[in-house]
Amino acid sequence: xxxxxxxxxxxxxxxxxxxxxxxxxxxxxxxxxxxxxxxxxxxxxxxxxxxxxxxxxxxxxxxxxxxxxxxxxxxxxxxxxxxxxxxxxxxxxxxxxxxxxxxxxxxxxxx
Amino acid sequence: xxxxxxxxxxxxxxxxxxxxxxxxxxxxxxxxxxxxxxxxxxxxxxxxxxxxxxxxxxxxxxxxxxxxxxxxxxxxxxxxxxxxxxxxxxxxxxxxxxxxxxxxxxxxxx
Numbered sequence: 001x002x003x004x005x006x007x008x009x010x011x012x013x014x015x016x017x018x019x020x021x022x023x024x025x026x027x028x029x030x031x032x033x034x035x036x037x038x039x040x041x042x043x044x045x046x047x048x049x050x051x052x053x054x055x056x057x058x059x060x061x062x063x064x065x066x067x068x069x070x071x072x073x074x075x076x077x078x079x080x081x082x083x084x085x086x087x088x089x090x091x092x093x094x095x096x097x098x099x100x101x102x103x104x105x106x107x108x109x110x111x
Numbered sequence: 112x113x114x115x116x117x118x119x120x121x122x123x124x125x126x127x128x129x130x131x132x133x134x135x136x137x138x139x140x141x142x143x144x145x146x147x148x149x150x151x152x153x154x155x156x157x158x159x160x161x162x163x164x165x166x167x168x169x170x171x172x173x174x175x176x177x178x179x180x181x182x183x184x185x186x187x188x189x190x191x192x193x194x195x196x197x198x199x200x201x202x203x204x205x206x207x208x209x210x211x212x213x214x215x216x217x218x219x220x221x
Binding site for chain 1: 115142144151152153154156159161169201203209210211212213214215217
């Protein structure tokens with residue numbers, strides 16, 4: 001079983017819809033939770049970062065962490081065609097000093 | 112902004128060749144990483160380094176080696192390239208937990 005599970009998609013939504021992405025994980029040692037966005041033929045870029053259970057908002061993006069359920073989510077409101085990308089969750093545990101990535105979900109926002 | 116620069120965007124090499132992939136970061140980060148990314152397999156860690164001349168194996172080190180002679184530079188070496196090493200290679204650096212990635216090198220081994 002992988003430490004981090006993420007549905008690969010693709011997830012296709014019309015422009016303006018809410019995009020809902022999620023990851024589940026098995027190891028409670030993960031302490032920090034991130035979302036990366038990766039455009040085609042580019043490296044991933046850090047989008048959101050959180051370390052506690054609850055919600056964190058940044059513009060149209062909301063990251064949600066539920067440590068008791070080992071479940072993290074990313075919501076994109078008012079989605080735009082420019083949001084079309086692959087979104088990767090990434091989890092960090094202090095021991096080991098490296099990130100563990102989900103497989104990524106490909107999102108397509110249609111105009 | 113932290114910049115992580117990978118020397119080549121696209122490379123085509125022949126089977127058996129020795130291949131060097133170079134990565135340079137400009138923010139004095141101690142940690143540097145090499146990943147490969149393949150469809151359906153996601154990002155897989157090859158090697159990482161916490162400091163100059165230090166290296167640690169990741170999840171898939173076989174067929175690869177690394178060199179970190181200077182803090183800003185982390186090189187990935189394919190000793191004898193094989194077709195199953197055709198992939199997108201991504202370098203990253205970090206101070207602690209948030210990684211900054213380069214744009215990637217798409218390597219094709221023929």
